[in-house]
Amino acid sequence: MVRPGEYDLQTGEGLIACPRCDALHVEEELTYGETARCVRCGGILARPQSGAFTQIIALAITTMVLMFGAIFFPFLEISRLGMGHGTSLFGVAMAFSEGVIAPLTVALLGVIVALPALRAALLVYTLWPLARRRPPYRHAVRAFRLTEQLKPWSMAEIFIIGTAIAMVKVGGLATINFGPAFWAFCALIFVNLANRSFMCSTTIWDAIEDGGAATDGREQVEPA
Amino acid sequence: MSADPAAMPPPHTANDDAPTGGGRSSALLTAHRAGLLGCRSCGRVWPEDAMECARCQAPLTPPDRRGLQAVWAWLIAGMIFYIPANLMPMMTTQSLGGLGGGGDATIIGGVLQLANHGDWFIAIVVFAASVMVPIGKFVAIIWLALVAGKPATEADAHNRLHIYEIVEFIGRWSMIDVFVVAILSALVQLGFVVSIKPGPAAASFALSVAFTMLSAQSFDPRLIWRGLPLHRRKE
Numbered sequence: 001m002v003r004p005g006e007y008d009l010q011t012g013e014g015l016i017a018c019p020r021c022d023a024l025h026v027e028e029e030l031t032y033g034e035t036a037r038c039v040r041c042g043g044i045l046a047r048p049q050s051g052a053f054t055q056i057i058a059l060a061i062t063t064m065v066l067m068f069g070a071i072f073f074p075f076l077e078i079s080r081l082g083m084g085h086g087t088s089l090f091g092v093a094m095a096f097s098e099g100v101i102a103p104l105t106v107a108l109l110g111v112i113v114a115l116p117a118l119r120a121a122l123l124v125y126t127l128w129p130l131a132r133r134r135p136p137y138r139h140a141v142r143a144f145r146l147t148e149q150l151k152p153w154s155m156a157e158i159f160i161i162g163t164a165i166a167m168v169k170v171g172g173l174a175t176i177n178f179g180p181a182f183w184a185f186c187a188l189i190f191v192n193l194a195n196r197s198f199m200c201s202t203t204i205w206d207a208i209e210d211g212g213a214a215t216d217g218r219e220q221v222e223p224a
Numbered sequence: 225m226s227a228d229p230a231a232m233p234p235p236h237t238a239n240d241d242a243p244t245g246g247g248r249s250s251a252l253l254t255a256h257r258a259g260l261l262g263c264r265s266c267g268r269v270w271p272e273d274a275m276e277c278a279r280c281q282a283p284l285t286p287p288d289r290r291g292l293q294a295v296w297a298w299l300i301a302g303m304i305f306y307i308p309a310n311l312m313p314m315m316t317t318q319s320l321g322g323l324g325g326g327g328d329a330t331i332i333g334g335v336l337q338l339a340n341h342g343d344w345f346i347a348i349v350v351f352a353a354s355v356m357v358p359i360g361k362f363v364a365i366i367w368l369a370l371v372a373g374k375p376a377t378e379a380d381a382h383n384r385l386h387i388y389e390i391v392e393f394i395g396r397w398s399m400i401d402v403f404v405v406a407i408l409s410a411l412v413q414l415g416f417v418v419s420i421k422p423g424p425a426a427a428s429f430a431l432s433v434a435f436t437m438l439s440a441q442s443f444d445p446r447l448i449w450r451g452l453p454l455h456r457r458k459e
Contacts, residue, residue, distance in 0.1 A: 009258055012269030017255035017262025020385060021449040022287055024253045024260070024269065040252055041385055041449065045267065076411055083417060087410040095409035101427035108406060111399070145280055148265065152392075152437060155399055162403030168346050169338070169404070170412060205266040205280055 018043060029206075046202035053131035053207070059195045060120035060127075066184040066191065067117045067156075074179035076163070078170060089113060089181060115154040116188070122147045126204065129211070136211045144208065148201060157189045256287055256450070264444070287446035289373050298439035299365050305432035306358055313423035315405050328423065331355065331401070354401040354429070357394060361436050364391045365443065372447035384448045388440075395437040402430045 007014030007026050016027045023040035030036055032050035037043065070089055077086035089112065096104040122143040129136050137143075163185070167176055255262040261270045265282035274284055285291060313328035329337060331354050338347035364387055371384065405426045412420040 009260070011271055012255070012260040015255075015260070015269040016267040017260070017269050019262065019264045019267055020445045021381075022254040022256055022262055022446040023449075024255050024258060024262075041382070043385075076407070078411055078414070080414055080417060083414045085411065085413045087407075092406050092410040095406045096422055096426065098421075099424075101422060101424055104402075104427045104430055107430065108402070112403075141279075141281055145265065145282060152396055152441070155396055155403075158397055158399050159403050161397075162400045163407055165346060165349060165400065166404045166407040166411070168343070169408065172341075173412070173418065174414070201265075202267060205268075209279055 016045065018045060046206075047200045048203040049198060049200070052198040052200065052203070053127045055198045056195060057124055057127050057131055059191050059198070060123040062191050063120040063188060063195075064117055064124075066188050067113060067120075070181040070184040070188070071113060073181040073184070075181040076167075076179060077177040078174040079177070080174035086177075086179070088179075111153055111155040112159045113156075115150050116156045119147050119150050119154055126208070130204075130207045134211070136208050140208050140211075144201075144204060156185065157192050160185045160189055254446075254449070256446075261286060262446075264446075285444070287444050287450055289447065291442065291444050292369050292372060292447070294442040295365065295369050295439050298435050298442060299362065299369075302432045302435035302439055303362055305428045305435060306362075309425045309429035309432050312425040312428065314401070314425045314429070315409060315423050316421045317418065318421070319418040330425065331429070350401065350404075353398060357398050358432065358436065361391055361395065361398075361440070364388075365436070365439055368443060368448070372443075373450045375451040376448075378452060381449050381452055385445055388443065388445050388448065392440050395433070395440050398433040398436075399430065402426050402433070 009015075014027050015024050017024055018038040018041060020043045021038060021041040023038055025036075025039070025045065028036075030046055030048050032048055035047045036045040038045055073088070074086050075088050075092065077084060079085075090109075093105045093108040093112070096102065096108060125137060126140045126144045126147065129140075163182065170176060255269055259272050261272050261274055261284050262268070263270065263277035263280060263282055263284055266277060266280040268277055268279050270277065270284060272286070276283055310331055312330070314331055314334060316328050331350075335347050335351045335355075338344075338350065368384060368388055368391075376384070405422050408420045409422045412418055
């Protein structure tokens, strides 16, 4: 246990190091709405927000619902000269299923559908007990670390921009009908943006720790 | 929410009275200099011989130029795959059963086609996403890896960190081109009239983007700051 303001330069207790520039700072518990910036590189170290966990859970569940819809509803449809062709998200991924590039199908399904959905599920798993002030579940540490690692690889919002470009390319060629899955993906972008403004991994690590998991004896305690 | 913290001084204050610092308020101590090891995932500080962060279970790595080997390895892999991505066709168009023309289009070929049709805006977007951004990323990572850990001024370091953040942010967006090919090939299947098939370049382009992302992720931004003097004048 570490009391606020105490630190030990031999073991590193009570200190935090900026992940971007390695500058040492004395750890302090922040109140909601405060932002801690690194004194050296100016990067944000922590930015806790009140009610953030509940918001993130809500947004993660929204992501899962939208993803579910996006998989099963039609995505896009074109028609020209009386001929039409529709496709679902699976259809898009299956475009690569022939020949040597077949593994790309799996990769595509992964980055567009599986990873965003998995990240949402892991976030709910991590934060559900924390938002209700209960001790975290057993694998919360591993779950949240995986969420952080998968972050750059979930590309749902990039996919929708790709769709927009493809539509402009096809635009002159044929008439396009947007299916519900397309709108679900558009909504996902906004959910994603909202999520980003609430996410603060330092705060979540602190909360996991304060909740009692993976304790390394270094969580801050209130002054007695 | 945003106005308050701006007015407030940073709640995490610099480690003023650090034993090695000596002076008042201008001294900065890094974890490396203090013989400690900071966790890059959650920020917790550990003794130098620790292997794994006990809070978040991330492996701990010292800010060492040896870590750049991984950066170079991924980068070279990414650059190698970028070559076939440009030489092979990205997609094959067939219209009117092959009679109406069409054919293979490489990345550059596709851009030229768009420009010929007068779709300048889209041509520029595609050119930026699949030519300028990947090449810019290669150059930026090479430069960052070369200058990392070399002496620099504070302004240099801020610039480099900024460039690193841009490279890290923009990396994923290069995937757009692969998605466009996938969507077009899945959608434009009008039998005899027109159909589009993906080409092998799509796969090697995707691999190139993925390897470059891994390269940027293995770069340790703390190296940018290692060559800096720890004392600085008060602003």
